[in-house]
Amino acid sequence: MLPSPEISGLTIEDYLKILKKRWALISSFLVIIPLSVAIFVFTAKPVYRAYTSLLIEQQLSKVTKFEATAPIEHHAEYNVTQHDILCSRALAESVFNELQLGNIPEYVKERDPIKALQDRISIKPLVKSQIVLVYAEDVDPVRASNIANTIARLYIKQDVENRRKASQEEAEWLRIQLAEIERKVQNSEIAINNYIQQNKITTIRDVDQNTELFLDRLKTGKSKIDGDIAAASKRYREKHPKMISLREQLKDINEKIDVETSRLLKFETTEYRALKTELKSNQNLYESILASAKEKGVSGELNVKNSRIIDPAIPPQIPHRPKKALSIVISIFFSLICGAVCAFFVECMDSTVRTAEDVRLYVKLPFLGYIPAIGKNVKKNEYVLCHEAPESRSAESYRTLLASILFASPEDNPFKAILITSALPNEGKSYVAANLAIIFSQKNERVILLDFNMRRPVLHKAFNVSQDAGLSSYLTGKVNLTAVIKPTSIENLSLISCEAFLSNPRELFALESMRLLFKGLASRFDRIVVDSSALLACSDAALLANIVDGVILVAKSGSTHLQEINEAKENISAAKGNIIGVVINDIDIEKSDRHYYHYHYGDGSRVHARKS
Numbered sequence: 056m057l058p059s060p061e062i063s064g065l066t067i068e069d070y071l072k073i074l075k076k077r078w079a080l081i082s083s084f085l086v087i088i089p090l091s092v093a094i095f096v097f098t099a100k101p102v103y104r105a106y107t108s109l110l111i112e113q114q115l116s117k118v119t120k121f122e123a124t125a126p127i128e129h130h131a132e133y134n135v136t137q138h139d140i141l142c143s144r145a146l147a148e149s150v151f152n153e154l155q156l157g158n159i160p161e162y163v164k165e166r167d168p169i170k171a172l173q174d175r176i177s178i179k180p181l182v183k184s185q186i187v188l189v190y191a192e193d194v195d196p197v198r199a200s201n202i203a204n205t206i207a208r209l210y211i212k213q214d215v216e217n218r219r220k221a222s223q224e225e226a227e228w229l230r231i232q233l234a235e236i237e238r239k240v241q242n243s244e245i246a247i248n249n250y251i252q253q254n255k256i257t258t259i260r261d262v263d264q265n266t267e268l269f270l271d272r273l274k275t276g277k278s279k280i281d282g283d284i285a286a287a288s289k290r291y292r293e294k295h296p297k298m299i300s301l302r303e304q305l306k307d308i309n310e311k312i313d314v315e316t317s318r319l320l321k322f323e324t325t326e327y328r329a330l331k332t333e334l335k336s337n338q339n340l341y342e343s344i345l346a347s348a349k350e351k352g353v354s355g356e357l358n359v360k361n362s363r364i365i366d367p368a369i370p371p372q373i374p375h376r377p378k379k380a381l382s383i384v385i386s387i388f389f390s391l392i393c394g395a396v397c398a399f400f401v402e403c404m405d406s407t408v409r410t411a412e413d414v415r416l417y418v419k420l421p422f423l424g425y426i427p428a429i430g431k432n433v434k435k436n437e438y439v440l441c442h443e444a445p446e447s448r449s450a451e452s453y454r455t456l457l458a459s460i461l462f463a464s465p466e467d468n469p470f471k472a473i474l475i476t477s478a479l480p481n482e483g484k485s486y487v488a489a490n491l492a493i494i495f496s497q498k499n500e501r502v503i504l505l506d507f508n509m510r511r512p513v514l515h516k517a518f519n520v521s522q523d524a525g526l527s528s529y530l531t532g533k534v535n536l537t538a539v540i541k542p543t544s545i546e547n548l549s550l551i552s553c554e555a556f557l558s559n560p561r562e563l564f565a566l567e568s569m570r571l572l573f574k575g576l577a578s579r580f581d582r583i584v585v586d587s588s589a590l591l592a593c594s595d596a597a598l599l600a601n602i603v604d605g606v607i608l609v610a611k612s613g614s615t616h617l618q619e620i621n622e623a624k625e626n627i628s629a630a631k632g633n634i635i636g637v638v639i640n641d642i643d644i645e646k647s648d649r650h651y652y653h654y655h656y657g658d659g660s661r662v663h664a665r666k667s
Contacts, residue, residue, distance in 0.1 A: 073402050074395060081394030088390035089383055096382045101374030105200035106190045107207045108365040111137050113185065134185075138178055141189060141210055147173040149213075150205045154198075161194060176206060186365060196370040203368035211362045218361075229347055236341045243334035270316065277308045406617050408610040414637045417617050418624060421463060421636035423607065424456040426487060428641045438489040438517030442545050445497070448644075453494045456638060460607070463635050470635060472573055472583040472603040476596040478623035480589045482611040483640040485513050488586035491607075496547035500581040503540065504550045507587040507599060512553035514586060518543045525552040530568050536575045549580070573602055590623040600632025608637045 074081065113133050140146060148169050156162045156172060165171040175192040191202035284301045291298050408414065411422040427448055435443045441450040464470045475488035485508060492504040506514040507526065515522045520541045529539045529551075539551050576583050585603060587596040600606050606627050610620050620637070627634055 070399075074398060077394075077398035077401060080398055080401065081391065084390040084394035084397070085387065088393070089386045092382050092386035093379075096377040096379045099377055100194050102192050102194055102376050103196040103199045103371045104190055104192045104375030105196065105203045105368040105371050106188045107203045107368040109141075109187050109189055109207045109210070110363050110365050111185055111187055112361045134180065138180065138187065141178050141187070141206065142173070142176060144169060144173055146206065146210060146213070147176060149209050150202060153205055153209065154201060159198070172202075176202070189368075191368070192375060196372070200368040200370045204364075207364050207367075211364070214362055229344055233341070233344045236337060236344055240334065240337040240341050243337050247331065247334055270312065273308055273312045277305065277312065280305045280308060405613075407613050408615050408617060408620060408637075408639060409612050411639070413617070414610075414639070418620055418637060420608070420624065420634055421459075423459040423463070423636035423638050424452060425612075425642045426452050426456070426483070426638060426640040428643050436517065437486060438514070439493060439545065441490045441493040441497070449490070450494075453490050456491065457494045457498070460605075460635060464605075468604070470605040471577060471581070472585065472605075473635070474585045474587060474596065474599050474603040474606045474632075475609060476587045476600075476606060476623075477589050477609040477611075478591050478615055478619040480511070480592055482589070482609050482615055484589070484609040485517075485586050487607075487609050487638060487640060488584055489514060489517055492548055492582075492584040493545055495582045495584065496545055500547060501579070502548050502582045502584060503576050503580040504548065505576075505583065505585045506551065506553040507585050507595065509553050509595065510588055510593065514550060515552035518545075518550050520550055520552060522552050522554060525554045527554050529572065532568065536572065540579075570602065590626050591619060594626075597626045597630040597632070600627045600630045603632070605633045605635040607635050609640050610637055612639050612642045614641070 111134070151157065151162075151169055151172050157168065162168040162171060177190045177192075179188040179190065180186075181188065189203055189206050191199050191206065193199035193202060280301060284298070284305065287295075287297050287301060408418070411425075414420055414422040429437050429440070429449065440447065441453050444450060460470060460473070473491075475484050475491065477484040485506075489504065492502050496502045504514060504518075505526065506512050508514075509527070512522070512525075515525075520543060524534050524538050526539060528534045529536060540549050541552065542549050573583065583603070585599060587599050590596045596606075608620060608623060608627075624634065
């Protein structure tokens with residue numbers, strides 16, 4: 056049982072003791088789990104794993120000018136898409152058919168062989184790289200490598216076919232667009248020609264070149280005449296024939312400039328500029344599409360790949376799984392963890408009394424001592440074990456119990472009449488009472504042992520005395536006190552036995568003769584040890600608790616629950632009895648979980664409590 060955190064904290068030593076105590080449980084896990092794993096890994100078919108490294112470039116080489124201007128796909132999304140394609144059912148089905156896996160027994164027995172193959176395929180993208188490792192698993196190493204290589208090869212083949220198909224579709228679209236743009240160019244040229252004819256313009260070249268050149272010559276002539284006029288004005292007056300002639304020439308040139316400028320401006324209207332712009336735009340678009348269509352036709356025939364195999368898969372020599380040594384090592388660690396968890400769980404769920412700490416913390420009564428369990432090989436009468444084996448470990452434990460009782464006794468009123476009882480039957484109270492009485496007698500005390508267990512009396516058999524003329528005969532007045540006191544084979548120890556089962560033994564406790572019995576025994580003996588029925592089975596012990604000087608509760612280790620012993624404690628307190636303390640019986644010293652269990656008592660045997 057784990058200590059309550061409110062009472063006592065757990066230390067590492069406590070945990071280690073729990074593990075030691077539950078080692079049998081942990082060992083079962085250590086045997087069952089690794090053994091099961093070992094059987095599985097050594098009988099399972101080995102699975103081999105082959106891989107091929109595949110380079111998947113995000114963008115094709117710039118074969119054509121048109122593709123060089125194409126938008127670049129997002130890197131992460133592109134990679135994820137290609138990885139999904141590699142693991143797709145469609146590709147797995149192609150591989151399945153290519154390798155004729157439908158004839159392989161491992162796939163024939165599958166409900167969905169394609170899905171089975173798909174589950175055996177996995178990929179691993181390398182960090183900061185465009186290389187992807189394609190894995191394939193199979194019980195046949197050669198077939199595993201073939202599957203990996205076929206996946207990569209069919210992926211590349213499908214990718215090339217898809218790109219070629221897309222290129223062909225794009226080229227067809229370009230051809231359709233080219234015909235449409237060519238028609239627009241022709242329409243633009245017709246519109247411009249009609250405009251020129253309507254405005255009596257010979258050709259487009261007349262407008263664009265001759266008119267502009269003629270204007271330039273006129274402007275040059277005007278500049279020369281302006282210079283001549285400036286030079287002549289310094290020598291001649293305005294009325295001079297030379298000046299008049301130059302003025303006439305200047306006027307004539309200005310008129311010609313105005314005429315030609317008017318013609319040019321009349322021709323360069325908004326309509327003409329719109330027609331001219333449209334024609335130029337259509338011509339440029341036509342040339343671009345024509346070039347792209349030619350380039351697409353070339354790229355569609357080049358069979359360009361953006362994926363290629365770097366390292367083809369080879370048949371693996373070592374199975375990928377099961378990893379026998381690793382599996383067994385992991386199973387050992389796993390079984391240790393499971394065993395430890397179960398050990399602590401069982402310990403948490405264990406509410407039985409096992410240690411002195413349990414008595415002090417949860418029952419809140421003094422702890423008097425441990426009584427070891429008797430070994431199965433012990434042939435002696437356990438009720439007189441302290442007499443027949445005084446040097447045994449059990450006898451030493453009773454001497455320790457005697458010392459605890461004497462230490463707990465008040466100096467002015469020592470415990471003379473002591474009641475030995477327990478919460479439930481079969482916890483060893485009669486066994487404890489008999490041997491405690493023997494230990495007292497070995498201290499040269501006159502001891503009387505009373506068998507008040509009126510429902511299951513056993514002490515007369517243990518000491519080989521007559522059951523007749525016992526306790527009930529005295530209490531009912533049939534015999535006197537001297538007649539019921541029977542000597543035993545042990546010096547200083549006498550016994551008052553109990554007759555056969557009484558129909559209503561509780562009536563005897565109401566008689567005044569009960570108190571007279573203890574008063575008479577107190578005058579004849581130094582110590583009175585009383586064995587009674589279990590507290591929770593009947594009320595006999597509670598009634599006796601009010602008469603004796605002290606009560607010792609016997610708890611069986613690993614059997615008596617805290618709730619039961621606490622309820623027994625409350626019954627004694629309700630009867631105004633004085634509880635000396637608690638004795639824990641049937642302790643298995645070899646398996647105990649506390650260091651203070653381990654006492655060494657010479658060559659004595661281990662003890663086992665007699666059920667009474």
